[in-house]
Amino acid sequence: MNRREYLLNGIGAASAVSLAGLAGCLDDGQASGEFPSDSLTWMIPWSEGGGTDVYARQLAPLAEDALGEPIEIHNESGAGGLRGMEWLDSQPDDGYVFGTANTPSWQFGWRVRSIDDWEPANFEPIAYSGVFGYVIIVNDKYGIDDFGELRDAYADGELERFAYQGVGHDSHAISYLLRDDYDLEWDNAVAFDGGDGVNEAVMSDEAPAGIATNTSAIEAVNSGDVSAVVSLMDTDIPAFPEIDRITNYGDSLSYIAEFELTQVAPPGTPVEVRREIADAIEVAATHDDTTAWEEETGNIVEYGDLDETETILEEALDDLEENIDFEEFEQRVEAAEE
Amino acid sequence: MGTTLSRTLRDAISALADVGEIVLRERPTMEHVLLVIFFVTGAYMFWGAREFSAGAAIFPRLTAGATVVLSALLLARNYLPEPIRSVVSSPTQMVSTGDVEEDVAASDDEQADSDRESAGTYTYDIDDPRGPAVVGVLSVVYMVLTFTIGMLYATPIFVALYALWADISWPKATALVASSFGIAYVFFLLVTPEVAVGWYTEWRFPVPVLPELPFVAVSALTGGSA
Amino acid sequence: MSVETFVAAAETLFTLETMAWVVMGVLLGIVVGALPGLGPPLGMAIILPLTLPMEPTNAIILLIGVYSGSMYGGSIAAILINTPGVSSSAATMFDGYPMSKQGRAATALSISATASAIAGALTIVVLLLFSPFLVEVVLAVGTPERFLVAILGLAMITVVARGSIVKGLLAGVAGLLVTTVGSAPMSLDNRYTDSMLLYDGVSFVAVLIGLFAIAEMMKLAGQEGGIAEDGVRIGGGVSAGIVSTLKRPITVVKSGFLGMVIGSIPGAGATVSNFIAYSEAVRSSDDPDSFGDGNETGVVASEASNNGTVAGSLVPAISFGIPGSSSTAVLIGGLLMHDLRPGQSMFDPSGELALTYAMLLALLLGNLVILLVGLSLVTRLGILTKIDTNYIIPMVIVLSFLGTFALDTNPIDVLTIIVFGVLGFYMVRHNYSVIAFVLGVVLGDIAEQNLYRSLELSDGSYMIFVNPFEYGWLSPLLVLVICLILVGPFLQGRLERYRDG
Known part of the structure; x- marks a missing residue:
């Protein structure tokens, strides 16, 4: 929430506190029909400077121009992005508050953590503005160039360990999928502390290979001694044009290894106001500045409108349930720590 | 009525202390309360760890167990046989500054000597035990106000209460309260507007709009008529 | 040293805005350090949340400035009013306070400024020169070694904790216990709570603010209002202090580097280093009786060493996220708050090396500011020690509350500062090492995660910590050092008794 909205929301809409009398002269901006008539809040469920946050900070100023109202970015980090979504769930449904959720990462987290206070399906779609996903990075000393060679190296016993980003994390489930369905026969999958932890582990050869996001892989590759050998995404990665693809070895993994930065609004937010925001995001995402930023940073910006986003959100959880046996995954997590 | 109550309370505490003295073989102090808190928390967390899966329980069990054992040792220090007792309760100087302190002490007066010791062991004297208690209680009041009316207005109230207790003169107290509200207001403007919301009650009292901040004022006023 | 990155860092630093943050940080630090009852960790802890809206580089530079400035500021209080409690300047009091009683306060203060600045600058230059090797060190330190370094830090409790070892250990394990609350790193368990508010555990920054701000204010409220004695007159010559320091180059250099080396040991901070440097000065002196x-x-020895400690303690802090002192614990909180993860990338030219260099250069510059301010304002600094604590107490508490809440807008954090404030007050009161407790809170997660990960790497075998042939020599070496630290004092005692007997 931002201060101007606070004034309106707090004074106009919070009549539940029976303070409305104090603020009779002020009204909720929404009532007069024009949207937006006041500044908006863009909630990011990760901390400032993180991968999701930098997208919002790139797009917000451009979207502001399109909307004619300021957008304030509010970081509500914690609990692997879930705390922010819980916060968003409780926000007013007038369109002045919305947030970015990485689909299907949050559906996965919500499902694994068996949260029942709120449901991803209740959030309202707005648009999506970008894509990121996983690649496998390998230490250069093994001279591995593609997934086939990586698979053989594990099969021969030359490699043993495989690094992922945390117990119960989607990359943990992917480690199992890679072994079950793509014959990546690691002996020992080891949880490191997030994406940076995996990068460091592969650089120092504590684990020969591991799962990294396409953007953090750029950093790891630039610092030397590490290569990105296979993309688990369907979308092209401009930073790694020549990279091998997991689809050469089996079905697509995009239902869990590729994420759309979907903008969503609290349950009940009317469709008209969501379209207004979506249009502004489209302007921002297709702006020349953004294209330049994309090339400079290696982040992939891709715009999808409200209807496309709706489809993505609807299908995300079903796709996960269809492809992943969550009960088995939970049992494996428990068994692994014995 | 009030005095009877406080006398009863004082009698009760004194009786409790007498019992404590027999059990502990020393006059109980807040240190014992501290140790009991450590002991109980440790025991509770050790017990609570039984619900966790095996891997997740190791570290809590180890640390909770050690907390229980160490706090029990310190509570029961007067019952321990001599060699163990001296390990538990006597200060051991690990860094070899002992020489220095002796050297210096030899050539100095007693006052400076005690100062030096207090610096080394990082303890200090409390002249007025009510001070810490009042600050502690006022902090709790501040927290309760924060969760109900929000920090923005809780802040000047807290400072006013403190000024009242510390007997600060009116003009100075007013300045102090005003500047504390100023600080809270800056947080509201620059850091997070959530400081004006009572987290538990979700109350939001109106916030003054300064005329010097035209964009705030304008957007607040035009919000309704646009 | 990566020259290109170094130049880029210098360019970042020498902009008007960034320079302003350095100067502001140092000045704030000096003020905070000199105020009665406030020390470096407290100053940093209250300023930390204020850096939230700032750009990461400026935020860290501001914190570093406060760190370095308050180290010097602490000596003002030590020299003028003999405050016990600011432990990093404790040894300064031994000779500094007698000097001001003899009417040589200005000389003592200018010695303090000169020695602080020279030793601070020297050690930073050395750290800058050695920084390329630190990358290798960081990469050599893998998961099992990281666990052992954390344990080494905890073992240092027995050294840092002055008083009973058992009390120190209890404080340390209680700190570790705090970190077990929240989601477990190796399973899907939420330990001790299902609340989303505690999912990521108890915020260690809130714990630090509680321990250093709330607890210290409770303590201050119990002490008599006017601490400053009117009798102290700031006399003596400023230039005499400069000359006196320059005439003791060996003491400055030796104490500075002692401070640096001790500071770089996880767990040992300025509290330890300024005592050791002081004893070394006494030991090597021709006239040991004149000390005190x-x-x-x-x-000179005490002040040179505590500013040397600043550079040293940055090493474990930015390499592994393991603090050498309470102040660096707060600094780590600042790094994490701005999404800067201590580790290899802090020394990587394509990572955060520029920030690391900017940070060190800011420290260098900060020492210059200390010298200028310290020498030019010597006679006026005494005012700071005379401020009525009744103004300080409510303001510090207000800043702590607002700052803590601003961290994450998590109401649990507000409860945390009160609980740990009260706990910390009684711990200090009864000689339970707060530093040990802080180390426990900061190291708990690192220790648990790396222990678990080590066992995953070794398929459950504890040999990973001791087998040099399969896993390298560093781990067994660390195990040995840890054992020596833990049993050393007992052996020493035996030995002495044996010798005496």
């Missing part, structure tokens, strides 16, 4: 009566060498 206003011997200038004593002030």
Whole structure:
């Protein structure tokens, strides 16, 4: 929430506190029909400077121009992005508050953590503005160039360990999928502390290979001694044009290894106001500045409108349930720590 | 009525202390309360760890167990046989500054000597035990106000209460309260507007709009008529 | 040293805005350090949340400035009013306070400024030169070694904790216990709570603010209002202090590097280093009896060492996220708050190396500011020590509350500062090492995660910590050092008794 909205929301809409009398002269901006008539809040469920946050900070100023109202970015980090979504769930449904959720990462987290206070399906779609996903990075000393060679190296016993980003994390489930369905026969999958932890582990050869996001892989590759050998995404990665693809070895993994930065609004937010925001995001995402930023940073910006986003959100959880046996995954997590 | 109550309370505490003295073989102090808190928390967390899966329980069990054992040792220090007792309760100087302190002490007066010791062991004297208690209680009041009316207005109230207790003169107290509200207001403007919301009650009292901040004022006023 | 990155860092630093943050940080630090009852960790803890809206580089530079400035500021209080409690300047009091009683306060203060600045600058230059090797060190330190370094830090409790070892250990394990609350790193368990508010555990920054701000204010409220004695007159010559320091180059250099080396040991901070440097000065002196009566060498040694500690303690902090002191614990909180993860990338030219260099250069510059401010304002600094604590107490508490809440807008954090404030107050009161407790809170997650990960790497075998043939020599070496630290004192005692007998 931002201060101007606070004034309106707090004074106009919070009549539940029976303070409305104090603020009779002020009204909720929404009532007069024009949207937006006041500044908006863009909630990011990760901390400032993180991968999701930098997208919002790139797009917000451009979207502001399109909307004619300021957008304030509010970081509500914690609990692997879930705390922010819980916060968003409780926000007013007038369109002045919305947030970015990485689909299907949050559906996965919500499902694994068996949260029942709120449901991803209740959030309202707005648009999506970008894509990121996983690649496998390998230490250069093994001279591995593609997934086939990586698979053989594990099969021969030359490699043993495989690094992922945390117990119960989607990359943990992917480690199992890679072994079950793509014959990546690691002996020992080891949880490191997030994406940076995996990068460091592969650089120092504590684990020969591991799962990294396409953007953090750029950093790891630039610092030397590490290569990105296979993309688990369907979308092209401009930073790694020549990279091998997991689809050469089996079905697509995009239902869990590729994420759309979907903008969503609290349950009940009317469709008209969501379209207004979506249009502004489209302007921002297709702006020349953004294209330049994309090339400079290696982040992939891709715009999808409200209807496309709706489809993505609807299908995300079903796709996960269809492809992943969550009960088995939970049992494996428990068994692994014995 | 009030005095009877406080006398009863004082009698009760004194009786409790007498019992404590027999059990502990020393006059109980807040240190014992501290140790009991450590002991109980440790025991509770050790017990609570039984619900966790095996891997997740190791570290809590180890640390909770050690907390229980160490706090029990310190509570029961007067019952321990001599060699163990001296390990538990006597200060051991690990860094070899002992020489220095002796050297210096030899050539100095007693006052400076005690100062030096207090610096080394990082303890200090409390002249007025009510001070810490009042600050502690006022902090709790501040927290309760924060969760109900929000920090923005809780802040000047807290400072006013403190000024009242510390007997600060009116003009100075007013300045102090005003500047504390100023600080809270800056947080509201620059850091997070959530400081004006009572987290538990979700109350939001109106916030003054300064005329010097035209964009705030304008957007607040035009919000309704646009 | 990566020259290109170094130049880029210098360019970042020498902009008007960034320079302003350095100067502001140092000045704030000096003020905070000199105020009665406030020390470096407290100053940093209250300023930390204020850096939230700032750009990461400026935020860290501001914190570093406060760190370095308050180290010097602490000596003002030590020299003028003999405050116990600011432990990093404790040894300064031994000779600094007698000097001010003899009417040589200005000389003592200028010695303090000069020695702080020279030793601070020297150690930073050395750290800058050695920084390329640190990358190798960081990469050599893998998961099992990281666990052992964390344990080494905890073992240092027995050294840092002055008083009973059992009390120190209890404080340390209680700190570790705090970190077990929240989601477990190796399973899907939420330990001790299902609340989303505690999912990521108890915020260690909130714990630090509680321990250093709330607890210290409770303590201050119990002490008599006007601490400053009117009798202290700031006399003596400023230039005499500069000359006196320059005439003792060996003491300055030796104490500075002692401070640096001790500071770089996880767990040992300025509290330890300024005592050791002081004892070394006494030991190597021709006239040990004059110490404690206003011997200038004593002030030089203590002040040179505590600013040398700043550079040293940055090493484990930015390499592994393991603090050498309470202040660096707060600094780590600042790094994490701005999404800067201590580790290899802090020394990587394509990572955060520029920030690391900017940070060190800011420290260098900060020492210059200390020198200028310290020498030019010597006679006026005494005012700071005379501020009525009744103004300080409510303001510090207000800043702590607002700052803590601003961290994450998590109401649990507000409860945390009160609980740990009260706990910390009684711990200090009864000689339970707060530093040990802080180390426990900061190291708990690192220790648990790396222990678990080590066992995953070794398929459950504890040999990973001791087998040099399969896993390298560093781990067994660390195990040995840890054992020596833990049993050493007992053996020493035995040995002495044996010798005496």
